[in-house]
Amino acid sequence: MTTRHTLDSHLILPTDLPFEHQLQATPTDESLWIQYANTKDTTSSTQLEKCYILRRALSKIPHSEKIWMAYLEERVGLLRGLNPIVGEHRDDFGKVKEEFELCLSYLRESLDIWEAYLSFLERMGDFQSRRAVLNQMLKILPLEKHEFVWRKLLEFADEVKGKIATSIYSRYLIYKPFELELVLEKFIEFDAVPQALKLLEQILNDDTFVSQQDKTPWDYFSECLDLLTQSPTEYFGLTDTFIRQGLIKFPTQYAELFVTLAQHYREVDFQKTKSIYQEALSHVKSLQQFTIIFESFTNALESEINKLMNITQGTPSDSTNSASTQLDINLQILETLLDQQPYLISDIKLRASPNDVSLWLDRITLVPDTQIELKLQTYVKAITTIKPEHSTPGLSQIWLGYSRVYEDYDDLQTAREILDRAVKVSYNNIDELVEVWLGWSSMELRRDDLETALRVMEVATRIPEDFKTIKIDDLKLSVQKRLFKSVKLWSFYLDLKESLVEDDTGVKETCALYEKLFELRIITPLILINYASFLSDQDRYEQSFRIYERGVKLFTYPVVFEIWNVYLVKLLSRDPSLERVREVFDRALEGSPGEFLKVYVTMYSDYEFKHGSFDKSIKILKTSIDKIPNEDKLEIFINILTKYQQHDQLNQIRETYQDIVTIIPLTKCLTYLKDFIHFETELKEYTRVRELYQYALSQLRSRPLIDDLFNSWSDFEVSVGDKSSYKQMLKFKRQIEESFELKDVDYQEQDIGFVKSSDGPKVSSINASEDKSSSSGAVNPDVIDIDLDI
Template identity: 30%
Template sequence: MAWKIDELIDDSDLVYERDLARDANQESIWLDYYNHKLAKHVNSPETKQTYRELVFVLERAVRQLPHSHQLWSRYYEVIGEPDETASQKQIQLFSRIYERATANSSELDAWLVYLQFLTEFCNYEVTLIRRTFDKALLAVNSKYHYHIWKQYVKFADSVGGPTAAAIYKRYSQYIDPEILAKKSLETNFPTSIEVQSLYDFIDKFKELGAQSEVRNIYEQLLASPEKYKSLGTPLKFLQEYIDFLSKREEEENFDIQEKSSLIESLILQAIQLDPENLGEIYKGFSRYLQTPNVSIDARYYFEKGLKNCLTVRDFEIIYRLYTNYQEEKLVQLRDDIKKYPTEDSYSIEFNFRIHCLETLIDNRPILLNDMSLRQDRNNLDAWFKRVDIYGENLNQILKVYVSAISSINPFQAHSASGIEANKLSKIWIDYASVYASREDYSTANLIYSKAVESQFRDLDELAELYIQWSEMLLQSNFDDADSRSLSVIEDVLLKKFDPDLDKHAKQSVQFRIHRSTKLWMFYLDLLESFIEDKDSTSEIEKVIKAYDKMIEMKIATARTIINYAQFLQSWKYFEKSFKVYESGLTYFKDSEVRYHIWKLYLPEILQRENIGIERIRDLFEMCLFGNENDVGIPAHLSKDLILQYFQFEKGKGFLMNSIRILKSGIQKLRKEWSEQNVSRNVRNNLAIDKFDLYKKVFETIGILQDTDETRNAYESAVQDDSLTLPQIIEVTNSFINFEKSLKQLDRVRALFKFVTRLSAPDAIIMKQVWEAWEQFEVEYGSEATFKDMLRFKRTVVEEYARNELLKNSLNPMGFVKSSTGPKVSSINASEESEPQKVNEEANPDQIEMDMDDL
């Protein structure tokens, strides 16, 4: 039905028409005209007529002003939105209107309405929709593109295929590269995928089958690894790329040869990039080799991997993959031989592969050793292991020694497993021994001459080289073997070094070798081996000069001194040997060392019959009772020598002097026992030693049969607070027996009173004492004395009970403070009852007073 102009314009509209006639480009006139029409027919029931009039005004308006967003907005309000019931004709009408509205518009809303309409009602028009999205992106300001891409990627997911891949490719170019380079980021892009990084696009392109786009992204990652470092390392990109190429289907424009070349180049890049993780790289490579139509021979790459891996794990991975690869090739060739029996090339290759596999298996130990040396060429264990691998292959062993000597840094050489024997010097020695064992002593001599010029971390290594060199020369077939052997050592030990040498030279082992005690001791053994009898005075003098030189250089050890003295004694130079002992005593300040020297020196001098008594006494006095800071020894080491001195005096008939020595020894031990810094173990040993000396005193005094001396000795012992409770009880029992033998019964009772108060009566160790007292009273006492003993026992029991109650009341936790007054050690007392200390009423002085009153 045609629209009539007189039906669309009435008299009230003329004022707007006149204004438009004067200036039709005024948007406000058109809007006023539209509002006039809208208000005029607000209550009009003729809806269709109203629609026509409004469309009439707006159609003219947008034709006149096609860029007016407000006019097009009014137009959209009038025509409304299509719904599911809209006909194809209506859809085409809406499409034309939306297209006209956006043709010259940069307004986002207009484009969004059009794009929403197309994706909802014209989704079959894929090309039209894609081009419309592209136009929208060109027309709208870029800061609003997010809203367009939101619909665009949704459309891409709905259509899929190459179109979707193209859309996502463009979408990836739109997103800020900094966003794509980050591992995780909350973005304002709520699309059908969560945009986190390039990896999200990789997954999407894999899903869409856009293999070339995946390759492009990986190449982008590898081209700028620094830019995408938050996503991973270049090695990670390479490994993923190799895995992708190994698993994916072929593209029409990407042939097998091109793919193989690409993977090979990626493998080489990965190997060069991270040789420490070759195992993982080769896993991906192995997966590629298992794909169909792979024509490359991977032996080169596997062998390269075995020669470059740095860990046992990587070695085992690559070795296993390599052997599997070779076995699979053999299976394939065997099938080909069965299929083509007349084709010789398959049999030739099969035999070649068999040889390669056997060689690979045979060479596994040496290949693994190569890996160990790549890890650390200064690891001596690996070099000695390499020698063992080659077994009897002399040529290879010699090559190992040459390679080790030229490769190892002497200052970094070490045994990773801590094997003491594995030293750099041993490599030199073993190298020379190969020639020496075949009597090629000239070559062995040359090797040793070069070896001693090398540097070593430890002085003993260089010393060992000189020792082995000298011993080799002794066994050689040279006419002057002995002199050569001796000359090798003397040249270095007796050589005078220039004191003006630079600091670096003075730090070398060659500068310090003349101070090697190990080498000097070998030199002395060598010199002594040349002495045939006592007439070899020149050789003996040479040994003496060597020992004196060591002492002069202050490198002599205690063993050196002892060996020197014993050497002199063996050739009857006794006085010289004594002087050596004495020089050792002044040379060494350590008490243990002095003790061992005295222990050897004193018996030697006692054996000499021409030594005067006074000289021997002076030596013993110097050792035992002289100034310890001079040449004496401490008390805890002196018991054996005190007894030796005692035996000497006793053997000479000086009995009183021998007793004096024992008493002086006891005082020496008591003094050290009372010092603050003495350890418990030493203090215990001192108590034992002192008790042994006391027993020796009692035994010796008994020979004299001097009552006063014997009694004084016993009284001194029982009052010694360094003795243990069992020791005091034992001494008191002996004292009691002595007094009983003299019929001094009151003294015996006084001793029983003393000893029974040393600990609680119910202690196991005290029960025997009380029983002994009872037995004594039965044999020697009376009813009155027996009752006195019982009363005394009750007193002691009550006293200990009171003390126990007092302690418990003062200390409810049960801890007991040590008692005051004279102390008696109770180290070996019974565990059932802790022995108490002597209280003030039973102090040792009381014994003497009681006995003096008798």
């Protein structure tokens, strides 16, 4: 301080004597000292007096925080407007600093004093002292007051930044370990790359870490990656390591990270860039990632090629020669890359689904047939990669295709060795093994080696001794153990065996194979029919029929229907005795469900009709009516009608027509209704015709059908009727329209049978007399009866 600021006794004024006398009596009275100091105003001179009084008070009461605060405030106030760094007043700031230090020697735990001291140091611009004071506070103050210190320390760090700030935040993390995110952000802000990476590693390796800012680990990783790439020279090697660690941590960001890594080397080592892209393409696992990497790689190559082309167009020199060489290399790489694109895509799919057979078959198709070695290598890779127990359907096609390559080049020995290995594979489906055996036998057939083809099938169908205990669907057993029960395998074997039959011995051997299927209980209706047909082709008809008989006893409906069908046709073709045919047909009819009866009764009836038993033929058809489904009834009625028409039996024809229009819904037999009307018209039974029109019109619910019938009826009356009958028709038409409200409602066609009509006009029975038909139709209202007997 200057001389005028000296604290000495001349600053005591006469007006101060009352306080001085009191203080002599009570020198430690804090409030009296404060009161004494407050008598001084804020002018410069009195401020010195006030400081003098407070300093004297501190000599008496050195531990008074209140007096120290007042004193230091006055001392700092004296420096207001002065420069702490340059000029004559630097020492004054130093002396105030000493006063703060003296104060703190008495009041070590006073936050107010510490805070005032920090403010003073901040005003001085003394960063070193501020940092030292903050560190001192952490050492001196108790732990419960550290929160205040750290708040001030972090404010200081944010102000100074750089390494000092990084060090402070590193220490803060020890104090509050859960503030990882805050500290990481600060490290990134301060460009503290090593510290940020270390902290990021801690976050990524902590599975229990939960972001308080809703950030993902990838968000933090990206921020650190941006920090690294902004300083490529200083952290060049570290960037490579960091990105490769990210490839492990973030596989979903595979493409983006590899592209970043490749571009990291682009300006300094393009050869390394190409190597990184190729590495990425060899491990990529999704088409989306592949697209990103492939496009980035091709763009990088094209950009480099353009740059090299510009160089080579200049004056020839060593540099242009080198550029020309590099240009050729890069052009070749780009061309190869574009050619390899389908293979690279295939690689991706196979890495994702190595047991997907269809993908391997697609890969094999990519290889041109001219590249035999590559195709064989692809087959081998597929076979060694695919795990049979986890493969998708079609593994047998891989093995068969592999052997086919050698077969096409006449290397049958190798082809057979491959197939011999193939039949030992533990397929997850028996059908795969079946296909291999069939493929092997077919290969021998293509070489016209019938005997070898047959031997292959003999081995494939070899029956184990414990065959009775083996079930084909027992997945606990290997497919090889269950193979002998494959129907498809036996069917091929039987077809092959039949093709080689030349004498009775061959017939017996073939029959023995068929009998094995009965023994194994794997005979199917189709194989049984083939067995019978084989015997028939060998002119062993009775044996053939016995096979059919075994079949109809062995199988049940619905599968036995086909056996009966073929059996009956074959039996009839041999023209056996009538009694035998009837006996077989009766058995077929006896156990048949209604939905299959139509075929049997039609065949049976036609047979009887052909052999002169007309009445029995009709009886067979009529007896079946009540047993067959409604949808088949019309066809049976038509059959009956046709047979009656061939014999010109008018009454029976009329009766059959009556059955059709009575039993079958009118909408399904309208054609036969019209035929019935025509039939009665030809016989001049006009009353019956009119009753038929009335009957039909009272049942229908479709305006187009009703209009059509009324038009037909009108034509009929014009042709054969008179004025009275025409009026009767018009009257009935009005009744129909009123009853069904056809004037307002356009009815949809309905599938309605001949039942009592509750809302239509009542009509007489069709066999009523002419008088009854013209008497307004008043008959039994509870029943509609059609009886055409005369």
